[in-house]
Amino acid sequence: MNAPIGPTDSSLVPRFAGPATFARLPRIDQVEKADIAVVGVPFDTGVSYRPGARFGPSAIREASRLLRPYNPGLDVSPFAHAQVVDAGDIAVNPFSIGDAVETLDEGASRFVREGTRLVTLGGDHTIALPLLRSLHRVHGPIAMVHFDAHLDTWDTYFGEPYTHGTPFRRAVEEGILDTEAICHVGTRGPLYGKKDLEDDRRFGFGIVTSADVMRKGVDEIADALRQRIGNRPLYVSVDIDVLDPAHAPGTGTPEAGGLTSRELLEILRGLAACNLVGADVVEVAPAYDHAQITATAASHVAYDLVSVLALHHTTGA
Numbered sequence: 419m420n421a422p423i424g425p426t427d428s429s430l431v432p433r434f435a436g437p438a439t440f441a442r443l444p445r446i447d448q449v450e451k452a453d454i455a456v457v458g459v460p461f462d463t464g465v466s467y468r469p470g471a472r473f474g475p476s477a478i479r480e481a482s483r484l485l486r487p488y489n490p491g492l493d494v495s496p497f498a499h500a501q502v503v504d505a506g507d508i509a510v511n512p513f514s515i516g517d518a519v520e521t522l523d524e525g526a527s528r529f530v531r532e533g534t535r536l537v538t539l540g541g542d543h544t545i546a547l548p549l550l551r552s553l554h555r556v557h558g559p560i561a562m563v564h565f566d567a568h569l570d571t572w573d574t575y576f577g578e579p580y581t582h583g584t585p586f587r588r589a590v591e592e593g594i595l596d597t598e599a600i601c602h603v604g605t606r607g608p609l610y611g612k613k614d615l616e617d618d619r620r621f622g623f624g625i626v627t628s629a630d631v632m633r634k635g636v637d638e639i640a641d642a643l644r645q646r647i648g649n650r651p652l653y654v655s656v657d658i659d660v661l662d663p664a665h666a667p668g669t670g671t672p673e674a675g676g677l678t679s680r681e682l683l684e685i686l687r688g689l690a691a692c693n694l695v696g697a698d699v700v701e702v703a704p705a706y707d708h709a710q711i712t713a714t715a716a717s718h719v720a721y722d723l724v725s726v727l728a729l730h731h732t733t734g735a
């Protein structure tokens with residue numbers, strides 16, 4: 419097996435030059451076989467407030483130019499241990515949520531069948547459902563850690579079942595999630611009623627609020643998550659609005675009192691021993707960003723998720 423093709427060498431081509439693939443990685447058509455792929459889903463038709471997450475993938479790619487080959491937070495050089503690529507975008511119908519969900523499920527399923535693990539750049543949180551569907555067919559019921567200010571287990575908006583506020587209620591209804599090991603991290607902000615929490619608990623979700631992270635600390639939270647997940651196949655969904663608006667202003671439904679990017683990254687690294695089978699980073703809306711604050715945070719989240727996947731690829735786990 420040849421050594422993986424790595425990112426463009428920034429000592430030869432300045433990092434601000436050339437096309438912005440994620441982390442300046444090769445495109446999927448430039449390699450024989452991709453072990454890990456970063457793929458974009460430019461879609462925001464499912465949003466309930468500020469739009470613009472359709473431009474999230476390109477903003478995250480631009481901000482990712484500054485990423486480097488070695489990840490000290492996880493002691494791994496992800497692009498040396500696995501063939502990691504930028505698989506471009508899965509183009510979906512911006513005028514039909516139902517059609518977009520189907521197309522994304524088909525597109526993601528192709529990667530899953532080929533054994534390529536995905537880190538998906540959104541796009542709004544609607545995309546998490548088809549991504550989970552594609553993995554459930556191969557892995558069966560999946561554990562999930564869901565980083566978000568919001569529960570995203572609501573039922574419908576204006577009668578529409580597939581939106582950025584409903585992916586995980588649909589996933590529980592469809593038997594996709596292992597309801598013994600599903601947890602929200604970072605929730606906060608006003609709800610529509612106490613019933614939101616009662617419904618969420620009935621679905622089996624654990625809740626680690628943003629205030630819990632402050633009071634208990636990242637190590638205790640990560641330990642508890644690892645205990646609950648065990649060696650189940652794990653999906654991680656990161657809604658960038660889990661971060662405080664100071665750390666992620668560029669998002670559609672900001673809520674005060676959120677996590678710092680340091681807290682989020684440290685909890686993610688605490689999941690490195692888990693059997694991660696897929697992940698997403700969603701809800702980056704560049705129109706509301708400043709100086710790439712949000713896109714930078716999202717690029718680091720994606721980099722750590724890729725690094726966790728590469729760690730397991732290295733050990734052949």
Ligand SMILES: N=C(N)NCCCC(=O)O
Binds near residue numbers: 570572
């Ligand atoms: N940003 C996501 N994923 N969901 C937000 C739902 C906000 C609301 O229902 O008011």
Ligand SMILES: [Zn+2]
Binds near residue numbers: 566568657659701
């Ligand atoms: Zn959210």
Ligand SMILES: [Zn+2]
Binds near residue numbers: 701
């Ligand atoms: Zn969300």
